[in-house]
Amino acid sequence: MITPTHYMLLSAALFIIGVIGVMARRNIIIIFMSIELILNAVNINLIAFSAQLQNAVGQVFAIFVIAVAAAEAAVGLGIILAFYRNKETVNIDEMNLMRW
Amino acid sequence: MGEAIAFYVIAAFILGFAVLVVSTKDTVHSVLFLVLDFLFVAALYVLLQAPFLAAIQILVYAGGIVVLYLFVVMLVNLKRPPEAHQDPHRRTKLGLGLAAAVLLELGAILVYTSTRPATAAAATAALPPVTGNTEQVGWLLYTNYLIPFEIASMLLLVAMIGAIILAKREL
Amino acid sequence: MIDTFVIPLLKIVIVLNATLVAVTYMVLLERKVIAWAQSRLGPMRVGPYGVLQPIADAVKLMIKEDITPVRADKWVFTAAPIISMVPALIVYAVIPFGPEVNLFGRQVSLYVTDVNVGLLYIVSVASVGVYGIILAGYASNSKYPLLASLRASAQLISYEVAVTLTLVSVILMAGTLSMVGIVRAQESGHVWFAFVQPVAFVIFFIGGLAETNRAPFDLPEAEQELTGGFHTEYSGMRFALFFLAEYANMIVVSSVATTLFLGGWLRPFPNVAALAFLDFVPAWMWFLVKSFVFLYIFIWVRATLPRYRYDQLMRLGWKFLIPLAIANLVVTGIVKVLLL
Numbered sequence: 353m354i355t356p357t358h359y360m361l362l363s364a365a366l367f368i369i370g371v372i373g374v375m376a377r378r379n380i381i382i383i384f385m386s387i388e389l390i391l392n393a394v395n396i397n398l399i400a401f402s403a404q405l406q407n408a409v410g411q412v413f414a415i416f417v418i419a420v421a422a423a424e425a426a427v428g429l430g431i432i433l434a435f436y437r438n439k440e441t442v443n444i445d446e447m448n449l450m451r452w
Numbered sequence: 453m454g455e456a457i458a459f460y461v462i463a464a465f466i467l468g469f470a471v472l473v474v475s476t477k478d479t480v481h482s483v484l485f486l487v488l489d490f491l492f493v494a495a496l497y498v499l500l501q502a503p504f505l506a507a508i509q510i511l512v513y514a515g516g517i518v519v520l521y522l523f524v525v526m527l528v529n530l531k532r533p534p535e536a537h538q539d540p541h542r543r544t545k546l547g548l549g550l551a552a553a554v555l556l557e558l559g560a561i562l563v564y565t566s567t568r569p570a571t572a573a574a575a576t577a578a579l580p581p582v583t584g585n586t587e588q589v590g591w592l593l594y595t596n597y598l599i600p601f602e603i604a605s606m607l608l609l610v611a612m613i614g615a616i617i618l619a620k621r622e623l
Numbered sequence: 624m625i626d627t628f629v630i631p632l633l634k635i636v637i638v639l640n641a642t643l644v645a646v647t648y649m650v651l652l653e654r655k656v657i658a659w660a661q662s663r664l665g666p667m668r669v670g671p672y673g674v675l676q677p678i679a680d681a682v683k684l685m686i687k688e689d690i691t692p693v694r695a696d697k698w699v700f701t702a703a704p705i706i707s708m709v710p711a712l713i714v715y716a717v718i719p720f721g722p723e724v725n726l727f728g729r730q731v732s733l734y735v736t737d738v739n740v741g742l743l744y745i746v747s748v749a750s751v752g753v754y755g756i757i758l759a760g761y762a763s764n765s766k767y768p769l770l771a772s773l774r775a776s777a778q779l780i781s782y783e784v785a786v787t788l789t790l791v792s793v794i795l796m797a798g799t800l801s802m803v804g805i806v807r808a809q810e811s812g813h814v815w816f817a818f819v820q821p822v823a824f825v826i827f828f829i830g831g832l833a834e835t836n837r838a839p840f841d842l843p844e845a846e847q848e849l850t851g852g853f854h855t856e857y858s859g860m861r862f863a864l865f866f867l868a869e870y871a872n873m874i875v876v877s878s879v880a881t882t883l884f885l886g887g888w889l890r891p892f893p894n895v896a897a898l899a900f901l902d903f904v905p906a907w908m909w910f911l912v913k914s915f916v917f918l919y920i921f922i923w924v925r926a927t928l929p930r931y932r933y934d935q936l937m938r939l940g941w942k943f944l945i946p947l948a949i950a951n952l953v954v955t956g957i958v959k960v961l962l963l
Contacts, residue, residue, distance in 0.1 A: 353456070354455055354456055354459045357562075357566070358459065358463075359500075361562075362466065362467070364558060365467055366466060366467065366470055368555075369467065369470040369471055369474055370470070370474075372474055372551075373473065375547065376474070377474065381479055381483075381521065381524065381525055381528070382473075382474070382479065382482055384521070385473055385483065385486050385521060386473070388486065388513070388517065389470055389486075392489075392490070392513075395493075395509075396493065399497055399500050399502050399505060400500060402500075403501055403502065408585070408588040408589050408592050409592060409596075411502055411504070411505050411585075411588075411589050412589055412592045412593055412597050414505055415505070415508060415589070415593070418509065418512050418513065419512075419604045419607070419608060420604070420607065421517065422512055422513075422516065422517055422608065422611075423607050423608050423611030424611070425517045425520060425521070426611045426612065426614075426615040427614045427615050427618065429520055429524045429615070429619075430614065430615035430616075430617075430619040431618055432524060432528070433524060433527065433528070433618065433619045434619060436527075436528045480696070480699065480761065484699070484758075487751075491751075503739055503740045504740055504743070506740075507740045507746075507747050508743070508747075510747035510748075510750070510751065511743065511746060511747040514747075514750075514751055515747060515753065516750065519750075519753055519754070519776070519780060522761075523773070523776075526757075526761055526773070584739060585739065585740075586739065586740060
């Protein structure tokens with residue numbers, strides 16, 4: 353029997369993998385992709401509970417999460433492109449123009 | 453029984469591909485593993501009786517967002533790998549310690565919730581008078597959650613304009 | 624047991640085989656029709672009237688040498704044609720070829736399955752098909768394919784928006800996302816959606832031309848422009864897969880347009896009893912005839928119109944088709960609310 357606990361464990365594991373990706377990689381595009389993994393983990397949780405409680409509100413919330421993730425990916429990648437044109441790098445250790 | 457097998461197989465693939473996304477050196481391969489990950493997450497949604505969400509996941513995430521990532525990866529494809537040098541200020545031990553602490557907390561929460569008696573299910577909103585997953589989601593989106601729907605569309609418009617302006621060569 | 628496993632499996636086998644044979648003979652059909660449009664005869668040597676030409680083509684492509692460029696990404700290079708072909712084939716799972724018929728004493732429905740979100744499934748699968756083109760250009764490790772693939776994928780994702788908006792208008796009219804439901808809605812409304820939504824029909828057709836990289840929108844694979852486009856570095860069976868994927872996509876677009884706009888398996892004027900003598904033609908025959916008309920129009924357009932330049936193409940998609948599709952959607956919504 354697959355209980356929501358199974359889905360929560362899967363979601364937690366995916367979340368942790370995403371967080372490791374954000375913290376351990378230096379390539380900013382991979383960091384963005386790990387953020388998408390985190391958002392997917394949240395979505396899995398929402399939809400698992402929506403299925404258990406037979407309430408479609410969880411799915412509505414998940415749709416909003418997907419919409420916000422799309423908006424964030426678009427703007428984030430625009431920022432990366434603009435930065436790349438200036439400094440020719442995608443390593444976040446070298447993206448320190450505002451730090452002194 | 454079949455559901456259990458399906459869940460474990462799909463979960464194994466999701467986590468496997470997620471680990472590959474995070475650990476592959478080549479960025480393009482990482483993006484491709486992300487696509488596969490999203491496809492398996494969509495399969496999980498089908499298992500959870502949410503076919504509309506599964507189709508939306510493939511359409512928006514796998515077919516839109518990751519294509520955007522792939523474009524950007526190809527546009528910034530460098531000759532030298534971006535992980536060329538280690539950050540001298542990185543504190544590995546502190547990071548590992550904090551991660552272990554978080555893991556302990558998660559385990560404690562899990563044990564705590566599994567030993568407590570189950571609480572009553574959350575109050576359900578008034579059930580929309582339609583059947584079918586797509587119709588239910590649509591009903592909720594257009595009646596109870598109309599304002600967030602409109603705000604989300606404004607957000608997407610602003611994001612579109614912002615992305616175009618950020619990425620243009622000359623304004 | 625038979626109903627849950629054997630019959631769907633049989634349907635899948637039949638549909639896939641029929642599709643692959645149809646795709647192979649589309650090649651011959653295209654060469655013949657373009658030849659007739661140019662006052663010549665086309666392939667005539669291999670077999671009577673050139674009927675065995677596709678087999679000769681297939682044999683040639685299979686025995687050609689399989690070249691992989693130096694320092695190309697081998698896994699991605701091999702996977703790209705497969706990623707291009709698979710979405711074109713799996714769409715057939717939801718396309719309805721006909722209603723329930725009585726075969727050997729049991730009721731068999733002439734479609735592989737009827738998903739509740741059938742139309743959304745088709746759109747999402749089509750959006751995954753873009754990856755084959757992007758990855759083909761990237762994995763070839765050479766500049767012309769890379770440029771061509773970026774152009775082709777930009778074209779595809781632009782026209783995808785317009786096509787999806789027209790599909791939303793059709794969904795508004797039909798009230799359901801399932802493909803069988805849309806055909807039934809046309810049956811109960813006694814009118815093909817092409818007459819109720821002419822603008823959506825035209826936009827869908829133009830968008831379908833652009834989605835499948837067909838003339839006049841075939842700049843990314845035109846030989847004179849970018850030395851063969853994104854499949855320059857492919858040879859042998861992999862090139863054949865790209866080629867076949869394009870034709871399979873064409874047939875998919877024709878089948879979807881038939882189902883959505885031309886009434887699927889319904890005969891013309893399904894409610895007029897005076898034309899009931901047309902019922903001797905089986906429903907799936909009507910479907911095939913209508914799809915064939917579409918395919919013929921695809922080839923006819925290729926033989927007739929000149930190619931769009933890339934910036935003209937993008938301007939058409941973004942500045943003309945998308946606003947038109949949105950306006951169509953708004954008008955459809957208003958009419959639906961006020962009049963029905």
